[in-house]
Amino acid sequence: MRPLIGITTDVVVAAYGAWEEESVLVPSDYVRSVERAGGRPLLVPPSEDGVEETLEALDGLLLSGGSDLDPATYGQQPHPETDGVLEGRDRAELALLEAALARDMPVLAVCRGSQVLNVALGGDLVQHLPDVVGHADHKHTPGAYADHAVTLEVKTRLGGLLGGHAPVKSHHHQGFGRLGSGLQEAAFAEDGTVEAVEDPSRRFALGVLWHPEAGEDMRLFEALVEEARRYREERG
Numbered sequence: 715m716r717p718l719i720g721i722t723t724d725v726v727v728a729a730y731g732a733w734e735e736e737s738v739l740v741p742s743d744y745v746r747s748v749e750r751a752g753g754r755p756l757l758v759p760p761s762e763d764g765v766e767e768t769l770e771a772l773d774g775l776l777l778s779g780g781s782d783l784d785p786a787t788y789g790q791q792p793h794p795e796t797d798g799v800l801e802g803r804d805r806a807e808l809a810l811l812e813a814a815l816a817r818d819m820p821v822l823a824v825c826r827g828s829q830v831l832n833v834a835l836g837g838d839l840v841q842h843l844p845d846v847v848g849h850a851d852h853k854h855t856p857g858a859y860a861d862h863a864v865t866l867e868v869k870t871r872l873g874g875l876l877g878g879h880a881p882v883k884s885h886h887h888q889g890f891g892r893l894g895s896g897l898q899e900a901a902f903a904e905d906g907t908v909e910a911v912e913d914p915s916r917r918f919a920l921g922v923l924w925h926p927e928a929g930e931d932m933r934l935f936e937a938l939v940e941e942a943r944r945y946r947e948e949r950g
Contacts, residue, residue, distance in 0.1 A: 715754075716752060716753055716754040716939075717752075717753045717754065717773040717774055717939050717942035717943045717945075717946055718753070718754050718756055718771065718772050718773045718774075718942075719748045719753040719754065719755055719756065719772070719773065719774045719775070719776055719938065719939065719942060720756050720757075720758040720768065720769075720771075720772040720774070720775050720776065721740055721744050721745065721748065721755050721756065721757055721758060721776045721778055722740070722758050722760065722775075722776070722777050722778050722807055722810070722827065723738045723739055723740045723757050723758065723759050723760065723778065724738070724739060724740060724778070724780045724781075724800075724803065725737070725738055725759070725760060725800060725802070725803060726739065738757070738759040738760075740757060740778050741778075741927070743925075743927040743928055744776060744778055744824075744927045745757075746927075747926070747927040747932060747935045748776065748935060748938075748939065750932050750935065751932050751935035751936040751938065751939045752936070752939045753773075753774070753935070753938070753939040753942065755776075756771075756772065758772075758775075758810070760800075760802055760803040760806035760807060761806050762805055762806050762809050765809050765810055765813050766813060768810065769810070769813055769814055769817060769819065772819065773819075773820075773942035773943070773945055773946040774819060774820040774821070774822075774918075774938050774939065774941065774942030774945065775810070775811070775814045775819055775820070775821045775822075776821075776822050776823075776824070776827075776938065777807060777811065777821065777822070777823040777824060777826075777827025777828075777830055777831065777921075778824055778825075778826070778827055779824050779825035779826045779827060779885075779925060780798075780800075780803070780825075780826045781797065781798030781799065781800060781826065782796045782797055782798055782799055782826075782841075782888060783799070783804050783826070783829055783830065783833060783839065784799045784801050784804050785839075785841060787804055787808065787833050788833045788837070788838035788839060788891075789838065790838065790839075790841065792841070793841035793842050793845075794842075795841065795842040795887060796841050796842070796888075804830075807827075807830050808830060808833065808834050811823075811830055811831065811834045812834050815834070815835075815916065815919065818916055818917045818945075819917075819945060820917055820918035820919075820938055820941035820942050820945055821916075821918065821919045821920070822918075822920055822921075822922075822934060822935070822937075822938040823919075823920065823921035823922070824921075824922060824924075824925060824926065824927065825884075825885070825886055825922070825923055825924070825925055826886075827921065828890075828910070828911060828921025828922055828923055829888060829890070829921075829923075831894070831897075831911070831919065831921040832890055832893060832894045832897060832911060832921065833894065834894065835893075835894025835895045835896060835897055835913070836894045836895050837890065837891065837892050837893045837894030837895075837897065838891040838892045839888050839889065839890065839891050840888060840889040840890065840891045841888055842887055842888065843886070843887055843888060843889045843907060844887065846889075846907075847905045847906070847907060849905070850887065851905070852884045852885075852886050852887065852889075852903070852907065852923075853884070853885050853886055853887045858885070859883035859884060859885050859925060859928055860883070860884045860885065861881065861882075861883055862881075862882060862884060862903060862904065863879055863880065863881050863882070863903075863904065864879070864880055864882050864901040864902060864903055864909045864910070864924070865878065865879055865901065865902050865904075866878055866879065866880060866900060866901045866910070867898075867899065867900050867901070870898065870900040870912055870914070871900070871912050871914065871918070871920065872900040872901060872910055872912055872920055872922070873900065873901075875933050875934065875937055876931075876933060876934075880901075880931070881929075882909070882922075882924035882925075882926070882929070883924055883925045883928045883929055884903075884909075884923060884924045884925065885925060886923050889907055889908065889923065890908045890911060890923075893911060894911075896913045896914075896915055896916070897911045897912065897913050897921075898911065898912060898913075898914060899911060900912045900920070901922070907923075908923075909922065909923045909924060910922045910923065910924075917941060917944075917945065918937070918938065918941040920934070922934070
């Protein structure tokens with residue numbers, strides 16, 4: 715059996731022919747990336763119920779991107795540019811992630827997901843990066859990825875997977891503030907923005923602000939699937 719990777723989803727209004735309804739969905743790039751890496755994807759809608767039952771069925775967790783987290787989850791008031799908050803999704807993903815980390819389940823957290831990882835471990839966010847770096851290069855055009863390079867810390871798990879430098883696709887206006895307990899910086903953009911974090915004390919807990927599912931490099935997904943396979947074998 716292929717390792718079963720849960721992918722968190724968004725809740726948005728979507729059009730289906732003549733119908734327009736609230737829907738649970740995720741970009742298919744996430745699904746295809748898990749499949750290409752040898753895993754079996756399973757979409758996990760946001761719910762605070764049945765967290766343990768959900769995790770019992772999974773071998774790994776992929777936290778997908780999406781809108782801004784509620785600043786109340788990390789003790790701040792909203793910035794004027796903070797937008798699209800979905801409190802239900804925030805609560806559900808924080809509960810799911812905290813339970814997954816307690817099991818030491820392999821976790822790959824993408825963009826918003828990496829911010830959820832930081833907040834779940836007690837960190838906070840920079841709500842609008844242009845206020846800090848003086849430009850909007852990480853999200854220059856809504857709906858279009860910004861192509862840039864990152865420099866990776868070579869002694870980290872992420873550096874071991876991707877090397878010292880990597881081209882990435884970003885689309886975020888928020889970033890990491892205070893890092894959560896156990897997390898360390900793993901990659902930086904040219905302007906000094908932290909682009910990735912990881913927890914070296916855990917089996918596999920990586921968070922990247924960029925969107926690897928939008929590119930051709932499958933190494934992060936392959937590593938997630940391989941760790942998920944080991945996790946399943948070890949728990950029997």
